Amino acid sequence: MINASLKTLSAALAQKKISSVELSELFLKRIEQLNPSLNAFITIDRERSLSQARDADARIAAGTGGLLTGIPIAHKDIFCAEGWLTTCGSKMLSNFVSPYDATVIERFKAAGTVTLGKTNMDEFAMGSSNETSYFGSVKNPWDNTLVPGGSSGGSAAAIAARLAPAATGTDTGGSIRQPAALCGLTGLKPTYGVVSRYGMIAFASSLDQAGPMAKSAEDCALLLNAMAGFDTRDSTSLERPTEDYARDLSQPLAGLKIGLPKEFFAEGLSAEVAQSVEAAIAEYRKLGAVTVDISLPNMKLSVPAYYVIAPAEASSNLSRFDGVRYGYRAPQYGDLHDMYAKTRAQGFGPEVKRRILIGAYVLSHGYYDAYYLQAQRIRRLIAEDFISAFKQCDVILGPTAPTPAFKLGEKAGDPVQMYLSDIYTIAVNLAGLPGMSIPCGFTKGLPVGLQLIGNYFEESRMLNVAHQYQLATDWHTRMPEGI
Amino acid sequence: MSLSNEEVQRIAHLARIELAPGEAEQTRDRLNGIFSLIEEMQAVDTLGVEPMAHAQNLGQRLREDVVTETNQRAAFQQVAPDVEDGLYLVPVVIE
Numbered sequence: 001m002i003n004a005s006l007k008t009l010s011a012a013l014a015q016k017k018i019s020s021v022e023l024s025e026l027f028l029k030r031i032e033q034l035n036p037s038l039n040a041f042i043t044i045d046r047e048r049s050l051s052q053a054r055d056a057d058a059r060i061a062a063g064t065g066g067l068l069t070g071i072p073i074a075h076k077d078i079f080c081a082e083g084w085l086t087t088c089g090s091k092m093l094s095n096f097v098s099p100y101d102a103t104v105i106e107r108f109k110a111a112g113t114v115t116l117g118k119t120n121m122d123e124f125a126m127g128s129s130n131e132t133s134y135f136g137s138v139k140n141p142w143d144n145t146l147v148p149g150g151s152s153g154g155s156a157a158a159i160a161a162r163l164a165p166a167a168t169g170t171d172t173g174g175s176i177r178q179p180a181a182l183c184g185l186t187g188l189k190p191t192y193g194v195v196s197r198y199g200m201i202a203f204a205s206s207l208d209q210a211g212p213m214a215k216s217a218e219d220c221a222l223l224l225n226a227m228a229g230f231d232t233r234d235s236t237s238l239e240r241p242t243e244d245y246a247r248d249l250s251q252p253l254a255g256l257k258i259g260l261p262k263e264f265f266a267e268g269l270s271a272e273v274a275q276s277v278e279a280a281i282a283e284y285r286k287l288g289a290v291t292v293d294i295s296l297p298n299m300k301l302s303v304p305a306y307y308v309i310a311p312a313e314a315s316s317n318l319s320r321f322d323g324v325r326y327g328y329r330a331p332q333y334g335d336l337h338d339m340y341a342k343t344r345a346q347g348f349g350p351e352v353k354r355r356i357l358i359g360a361y362v363l364s365h366g367y368y369d370a371y372y373l374q375a376q377r378i379r380r381l382i383a384e385d386f387i388s389a390f391k392q393c394d395v396i397l398g399p400t401a402p403t404p405a406f407k408l409g410e411k412a413g414d415p416v417q418m419y420l421s422d423i424y425t426i427a428v429n430l431a432g433l434p435g436m437s438i439p440c441g442f443t444k445g446l447p448v449g450l451q452l453i454g455n456y457f458e459e460s461r462m463l464n465v466a467h468q469y470q471l472a473t474d475w476h477t478r479m480p481e482g483i
Numbered sequence: 484m485s486l487s488n489e490e491v492q493r494i495a496h497l498a499r500i501e502l503a504p505g506e507a508e509q510t511r512d513r514l515n516g517i518f519s520l521i522e523e524m525q526a527v528d529t530l531g532v533e534p535m536a537h538a539q540n541l542g543q544r545l546r547e548d549v550v551t552e553t554n555q556r557a558a559f560q561q562v563a564p565d566v567e568d569g570l571y572l573v574p575v576v577i578e
Contacts, residue, residue: 099558192538206537235544304524307517315498324571329564336574341501353500354513360498374524376534383535416516432538
């Protein structure tokens with residue numbers, strides 16, 4: 001049951017082989033047993049989960065359930081969920097019980113899923129290792145001395161350890177794809193604007209996008225069907241016809257043109273990851289795909305451009321945390337300015353403060369043109385590189401991360417090294433394209449992720465490309481030993 | 484480029500984040516490391532390139548000027564650090 005696909009779970013629920021209460025209890029019990037060593041969850045609320053499960057069982061009994069009704073899933077603690085502690089991994093929100101639901105949560109409620117808990121994450125989603133969380137680092141289930149990746153590291157660890165069948169994540173510079181790669185999962189970041197950002201605590205609003213994390217491309221397609229859709233409450237939500245993201249899963253790949261950007265296979269990529277990715281390319285050729293050499297000449301500029309744009313937007317977004325309307329307030333202070341400055345000094349961790357300071361600087365008088373506008377111009381060059389590349393190919397393929405999971409603490413003291421672990425994922429956010437990571441092999445017992453990048457709104461094609469690979473290989477079915 | 488301690492203090496003031504004595508120096512070193520990464524951008528010729536703020540070429544959506552939200556003040560103020568009579572309390576600003 002813990003390895004079952006969402007379709008299998010859905011069928012078992014529909015045929016009354018198991019109830020949603022039983023299924024939820026099974027996962028809640030695993031969380032109780034395994035979470036103390038993994039720290040994947042920040043909040044568990046057994047009674048609240050089981051009450052949702054009872055409602056789901058009633059819907060199933062009444063014949064009004066849908067495909068996902070009764071299936072328990074975990075939510076990244078960046079999504080506001082009514083009545084749930086919603087911390088965003090920060091001391092600043094360590095006392096914040098959300099009075100409302102994010103659209104993503106609301107949509108999953110409507111679908112009848114059960115919330116298993118809120119997963120740990122880098123503070124305000126700023127990190128690539130899940131070590132910046134106020135609630136402590138998350139351990140990688142494949143090896144407890146390693147990081148699970150970030151910022152959706154709690155969601156990734158929870159699925160890898162089979163504490164949840166699936167989870168939500170968010171991806172600003174790679175925060176779904178990189179932890180999916182490091183934990184051996186399938187994770188998808190949709191085209192910017194496909195999933196509503198309402199109630200998803202903002203980091204960098206022009207880059208943030210929510211998406212599913214699960215054990216397979218098929219599961220991700222079904223979850224995305226529930227998550228995606230127009231929302232008037234998000235001004236960047238796109239008004240588009242409803243899609244079935246699973247519609248193309250079974251299409252054959254014969255004739256598919258896969259673009260291989262030379263910049264993805266250059267210096268910086270570890271030999272072990274390169275080997276697994278090369279093997280995946282060979283597998284795709286066997287499936288009838290052809291490869292095309294392409295170039296994304298400005299890709300190396302994506303990290304510097306991102307570390308101007310994302311902090312600039314973050315410094316603006318995080319100005320709302322002032323100790324007045326919600327969240328933490330310093331216990332002692334003098335005047336109003338002192339209250340703000342002490343609240344923010346005590347409520348934010350070091351990485352969040354660094355990014356706010358960078359953002360404040362690049363937006364400040366005299367530096368705006370040199371940094372912020374220059375970064376936005378480079379952003380356009382990067383997006384145009386992708387647009388030209390997609391004239392030659394249907395999908396772009398490469399590694400998700402330059403290395404497999406690294407040691408806890410290894411990069412924690414060196415922000416620049418940490419930032420470079422997102423070198424292959426960041427450009428996709430800057431361009432606003434959909435991207436995925438799927439497992440494509442192992443090195444020294446650790447999973448390696450393959451990144452797929454689709455053209456705008458081609459999630460279903462990308463999912464098809466991922467699913468066909470998963471029919472031919474079994475990397476995505478592997479699970480850590482001893483869990 | 485590299486930041487001085489005074490500049491770090493100035494930005495921290497702008498961002499309303501108090502830096503403890505001694506913290507400015509460590510912050511400065513870390514920020515300078517990040518700025519050396521960002522510096523790579525400066526050599527790129529972007530003359531004539533239109534800045535890209537957003538992935539989709541969207542205009543701001545308009546809606547009818549009607550009330551769509553209900554009053555939820557009590558629910559929202561439940562999570563506030565300090566309120567009285569429906570008002571948020573902060574230190575005295577005007578005597």
